[in-house]
Amino acid sequence: MHLTQLSNNHVFAGWHQQHEHESNVLNCTMKFAIYLPPKALKGDKVPVLYWLSGLTCTEENFMQKAGAFKVAAELGIAIVAPDTSPRGAGVPDDSDQAYDLGLGAGFYLNATQPPWDTHYKMYDYVVNELPEIIENNFPVNQQKVISGHSMGGHGAISIALKNPDKYLSVSAFSPICNPINCPWGQKAFTAYLGDQQDHWLEYDSTELLKQSKKQIPMLISQGDADNFLNEQLKPDALIEIAKQKDYLLDYHLEPGYDHSYFFISTFIEQHLRFHAQYLQK
Numbered sequence: 238m239h240l241t242q243l244s245n246n247h248v249f250a251g252w253h254q255q256h257e258h259e260s261n262v263l264n265c266t267m268k269f270a271i272y273l274p275p276k277a278l279k280g281d282k283v284p285v286l287y288w289l290s291g292l293t294c295t296e297e298n299f300m301q302k303a304g305a306f307k308v309a310a311e312l313g314i315a316i317v318a319p320d321t322s323p324r325g326a327g328v329p330d331d332s333d334q335a336y337d338l339g340l341g342a343g344f345y346l347n348a349t350q351p352p353w354d355t356h357y358k359m360y361d362y363v364v365n366e367l368p369e370i371i372e373n374n375f376p377v378n379q380q381k382v383i384s385g386h387s388m389g390g391h392g393a394i395s396i397a398l399k400n401p402d403k404y405l406s407v408s409a410f411s412p413i414c415n416p417i418n419c420p421w422g423q424k425a426f427t428a429y430l431g432d433q434q435d436h437w438l439e440y441d442s443t444e445l446l447k448q449s450k451k452q453i454p455m456l457i458s459q460g461d462a463d464n465f466l467n468e469q470l471k472p473d474a475l476i477e478i479a480k481q482k483d484y485l486l487d488y489h490l491e492p493g494y495d496h497s498y499f500f501i502s503t504f505i506e507q508h509l510r511f512h513a514q515y516l517q518k
């Protein structure tokens with residue numbers, strides 16, 4: 238697997254880099270961003286936090302706006318941010334170029350329906366191909382935690398619940414908690430997975446939590462001034478299942494915060510310190 242380095246910036250004594258590679262899973266050229274903390278430059282292998290961004294994002298948004306580097310440097314955690322969908326020549330987009338389907342809206346699942354099924358396999362990319370690339374090319378160990386925002390919060394929680402042996406902890410900002418019951422999720426799942434709703438359940442965090450057998454520590458932060466909260470994000474069903482199952486969910490409703498990276502940048506330190514508790518030094 239050949240990586241082409243696209244950028245390299247020194248930040249908080251570590252490095253922020255962007256790389257490009259051919260993805261066998263997504264059938265296109267993909268970019269990702271990585272933050273390597275100073276510890277990784279001294280010959281130590283460090284754990285990785287995978288960050289999954291939301292609708293309309295690329296590998297750039299989190300790195301430029303979240304303000305995560307200072308604390309990641311202190312804690313010795315690498316951060317990897319993939320793009321949010323396959324991209325490039327030949328990759329289909331939604332015919333209306335809507336922001337919530339197609340490019341920038343991969344929903345971290347494996348599409349089964351044409352025309353999406355030849356490229357839109359973000360689940361396999363995030364769970365399998367990308368960690369293999371990261372572990373083969375950077376000074377990281379196999380300890381993984383996962384986090385994300387909005388569509389990426391749905392990705393982080395559903396991926397962690399489906400792979401409780403791969404991730405030591407999971408967190409999310411403003412996640413789409415119950416995609417089978419909101420307009421963003423219903424539109425995307427119909428296109429990518431087809432009309433049969435029983436096929437949707439395997440990517441719905443609330444349904445997956447109902448079925449889960451193994452606990453994985455989970456932190457969710459949600460702003461109460463988020464204008465997507467009631468129509469799209471719907472955390473109540475997830476919180477209810479967590480209560481019933483005595484699940485390790487720490488849910489924080491933060492007054493006054495909206496859906497943006499201003500909110501994420503305020504609480505990213507809390508999320509990084511939460512994950513650090515579950516990582517071995």
Ligand SMILES: N[C@@H](CCC(=O)N[C@@H](CS)C(=O)NCC(=O)O)C(=O)O
Nearest residue numbers: 291292293294298336387388497498
């Ligand atoms: N108002 C946005 C809706 C999408 C949105 O809010 N995207 C969030 C994730 S769901 C985001 O992170 N946007 C990019 C950014 O703020 O950098 C739009 O129409 O593009």
